[in-house]
Amino acid sequence: MARIFILRIGHRVFRDSRVTTHVCLTARALGADGVIIADREDKVVESTIRDVTNRFGGPFDVQSGKPWKQAIREWRAIGGRIVHLTAYGLPLPKMLPEILDAKGDVLVIVGSEKMPGEIFKVADWNVSVTNQPMSEVAALAIFLDWFRQHREFEHEFSKAQVQIVPSRSGKKIQQLPPE
Amino acid sequence: MARIFILRIGHRVFRDSRVTTHVCLTARALGADGVIIADREDKVVESTIRDVTNRFGGPFDVQSGKPWKQAIREWRAIGGRIVHLTAYGLPLPKMLPEILDAKGDVLVIVGSEKMPGEIFKVADWNVSVTNQPMSEVAALAIFLDWFRQHREFEHEFSKAQVQIVPSRSGKKIQQLPPE
Numbered sequence: 001m002a003r004i005f006i007l008r009i010g011h012r013v014f015r016d017s018r019v020t021t022h023v024c025l026t027a028r029a030l031g032a033d034g035v036i037i038a039d040r041e042d043k044v045v046e047s048t049i050r051d052v053t054n055r056f057g058g059p060f061d062v063q064s065g066k067p068w069k070q071a072i073r074e075w076r077a078i079g080g081r082i083v084h085l086t087a088y089g090l091p092l093p094k095m096l097p098e099i100l101d102a103k104g105d106v107l108v109i110v111g112s113e114k115m116p117g118e119i120f121k122v123a124d125w126n127v128s129v130t131n132q133p134m135s136e137v138a139a140l141a142i143f144l145d146w147f148r149q150h151r152e153f154e155h156e157f158s159k160a161q162v163q164i165v166p167s168r169s170g171k172k173i174q175q176l177p178p179e
Numbered sequence: 180m181a182r183i184f185i186l187r188i189g190h191r192v193f194r195d196s197r198v199t200t201h202v203c204l205t206a207r208a209l210g211a212d213g214v215i216i217a218d219r220e221d222k223v224v225e226s227t228i229r230d231v232t233n234r235f236g237g238p239f240d241v242q243s244g245k246p247w248k249q250a251i252r253e254w255r256a257i258g259g260r261i262v263h264l265t266a267y268g269l270p271l272p273k274m275l276p277e278i279l280d281a282k283g284d285v286l287v288i289v290g291s292e293k294m295p296g297e298i299f300k301v302a303d304w305n306v307s308v309t310n311q312p313m314s315e316v317a318a319l320a321i322f323l324d325w326f327r328q329h330r331e332f333e334h335e336f337s338k339a340q341v342q343i344v345p346s347r348s349g350k351k352i353q354q355l356p357p358e
Binding site for chain 1: 197198200201202204207208209235267268269271302305308309310311312313314316318319320321324329331332334336343346348349350
């Protein structure tokens, strides 16, 4: 199966830590392989996400501090394709068939309000999830749901210590035996 | 068409203002009718969202400060149904047909980590978008996309001053004549 990584650009420590945490949780829950937080180290976000992965399972990779140009260069070097989620791009329903046909590993770039203009040029696809001012967390969620063709609901996590038991009206969580 | 409002519970001014702004932008972009931020007034979030609505179109309603119990009581009084998005709930793919069959107006409750236990009882449906630790912004996005059966990509906004022109590799925005 194609590997999916998220490249989070424009992260500022403290100010963006919660929204970037949402980006990481979304990526993990929807079956992506990992998140690279570009340019700035954020050990707090990293450790929050590692803790979730230790408890609820993985594998899921999170790293921070790598310059975005380097992350893109390395992704290109292994033959990966690049999707940039932006309200200015072409609509997801129109672009998805082309992206799925390409079949390779995909790096999904999500940013804050001000993205470097070069990102629009370096991406294979500039994709919009509605052409409205939008949360990048929401855009990422819908992109991953469509890209994985809703299979995230069956995604199996490995080495989880606990798991939620779906319930009609309560909170059920169970311990799991070591794998 | 069924009306959709979001009830945001557990909002704390400053600490949650950015995430709640993401909730509001997601709701608007995906064609919901409005957001009620429960219990605490947040004029900054309200004015950010009103500004977006003035520029990019509406209608979209945002209000803050109403106690959550009152919001739910008023929603019930007009015959509306209630969906609570929670990682502990039953999976969206399983619950959606029942929710769509009910046909009424829907209040979608999204909260922060600690939700009052009563919410699980008061909701008609406790629905999970994956049973994993999850961003409420992401869960809301996927719920609305499925609930609206992807029609949000054709949603028409009224009285917009500007609109984004979808583009393969740039940023295009155009002024609109007054309606």
